[in-house]
Amino acid sequence: MHSLIYKVFTRKYSLSLQADSLLYLSDVIKQNEMTQTDAAKWLELLADTWAKREEGRPLVELAPLKALVAAVVSGTSNGLVGAGDASKPGSDLFTVIDAFDVPAWWYDPGKKMFTQPFTEGDILSSAESKAALFRQRYDLLRQRVLRNDNFMPVSFSDQEKDRFYKLSTIDSLQGREGEHFLIFGMLSQLEEGKMFLEDKAGSIELDFSHMSKSVNGLFTESCFVLIDGYVEDGVLKVEEIGLPPPESREKSRAAFPNINFFGGQPSLRTDVQLRAIEV
Template sequence: MTSNKSLVVNLFKLHGLTARSDGAKYLCELLEPLPKDEHEKWIEKVIEAVQKLPISSTLISKEDIHKAAKEVGTADNDDIENLLQVVDIFRVPRLTYNNERKKFVVAPAIPRDLHGEASDKAALFRERYTVVHQRTCNHDLFRQPVVGTTEEDGKKFGLTKVEYLLGSSCRLQEVVVLGLLTQLIEGQHHLEDDTGAVQLDLSDTKFHNGLFTHNCFILVEGWYEDGLLHANAVGLPPPEAANSTRARMGNVNYFGGQGTVCTKNILKLQQVEQENKDAMFVLLSDVWLDKIKVTDKLRTLFAGYAHFPPTAFIFCGNFLSSCHGANQAFELQQALASLGSIISGYPELITNSRFIFVPGPNDPGPGNIFPRPSLPEYVTKEIKKTVPNSIFVNNPCRLLYCTQEIVIFRENIVAKMCRNCIYFPTSSDEIPSHFAKTLVSQGHLAPLPLHVLPVYWGLDHCLSLHPTPDLIITADKGDAFTTTHNESIIVNPGSFSTTDFSFKVYMPATRQIEDSQIGDDDDAI
């Protein structure tokens, strides 16, 4: 034990760290069952994990070593059960900007009331603004020039605060302002930031790509005079590559799930992700279980995948074609039980696949305020008896597959954003790309007024898209689409029941989306 303790202390010193006595002793106890010739290798792994922790001192405590050792054990575990994690959306870490360290850090986990106070509503918009503002300031076009550079190095733009505009008594030319597009007075548009609000003149404005809705953040380029900001051009804030965001945040777990470090940096998971070429996610939305033709098509779907089971089937509501009033919960319970009976006929799927259910707007549960909890236990208890791998998740939902971050949101968000635009794109064919750009640039699933898409004030961070996930599934009742923006895939599987029984299949090893459907000849294409 003494020689091991000396080895621990010396190896920590070689990396510029000092292990406290109780921490070194604790690590020796963990190493005791392992072969002695492997001790140094495992100590090095623990040190590497310690360096990835958000530590503030070179003095390493027992608690730090415990976290690091736990992370090493998790990363080294290649059990298939750990490859796919379902993240509890109500336990998602909340990011906050630290002015002293000039970076986003994970805020301490504190209990939050579902119905917050007025201060929580103010904090909601302030935190959204901080994310967009810091990301914009880090962009090449807005980053402050380094001393010694010349104009030949490229033109830089400076962001002007609303407070500065309001305090000016003369005309200001070529100002660029980042703020929230609001309508404080009916019929008048305003731009609001953390210092104030100014009225906008959009009568002669060029709009860049995107869906410009109320309560979204925009960049306005124009001139200011007599309390009015005349917009020459309006665009969305620039996105930031997820790798750049994570590099500034450090190796902390910002997405949720098991472990304290970001899964992107776990080499073993990267390797498994690339080697597992057969992994796939089947995405379906509007699966109406009270329609006989739908259940027949599902039976065909399961039969087609019986011999090569997907990693998961992701079913998004609504799960009934119409509202059944007081009998809604009972009808859905019976429909899910029937679905369970169908799935039970395919034992390979039950053994190897997960069945994930995301509630829709008309499914039983509390009102459509987000984040929304999963379907009630009363509704799901029967199907769980026959399909143990059925998982009923929140809306929105987060999944971690190896190193890939997946966000699922079941809401008619595209239609709502189009209805609340102040400027509509000239071509409806371009709506998916405009929508994807808006969602990613805002770093949020719901860039809309709270009366259009209500959000619990204290849980607004659960709808955050910062850093940008690898896959965003927005299950909307509109037309299916697949597009990419900022190295992220944004996909809408479309309505399974109201179209030609089409669905999407995601292949994580190649990051490809395949269009599929079940035709009348009962062959999945």
């Protein structure tokens, strides 16, 4: 069972188990005579709940693990039952989270992970906060775009994929007129009557008169977009424009399994149980 525990906790959820925690889980599985399938489901529920409740704590220690095992519904048929029976909806289904209690997660593009700022936010923020907001928005959306299959470099194991989209930055366009580029940035009106595309490296004026076909989407100032085009006389001639591709909740959670973005104590119920109650 040690290999199964390691597969679920460490490989899937990036959690490290102390030796006594590993032995404890193995003993619980043996004492309840779980099958391989039941044990996998139970471990999945434990690891997922730990990741939700203990964000920022990748080390699974014995004491909090025992408390978690006592509280979590195992989802198996072997009698490991705790609080949160899905057939009896209770007060844990709804939680009111104060706006000031929501964690202030900031994405660090250098570390490729979320961190929390050292200073607390204020209702009346400084002037620098507005620029920081758009920089953070840029980093958040860009990392999601780069995680999309169409933007991931071709690997040797992926024989069916023969190409991928490569993002360029505005500062890399200098001296390369006539070449085609795909750029991610924010629409802005730096001069009256003229639209520009901005990223963290610079800005460039846009010309939409060369667009080859109609596009779908609502595009406004301060909207982040993907633009395909070429540079001529210092102006980016736009041929296509689109919004960043969406990402499913499952893929976002898989990318950052240990982050509780909303704060509060997540429900101990599984997604399947919550959907059953909702129906």
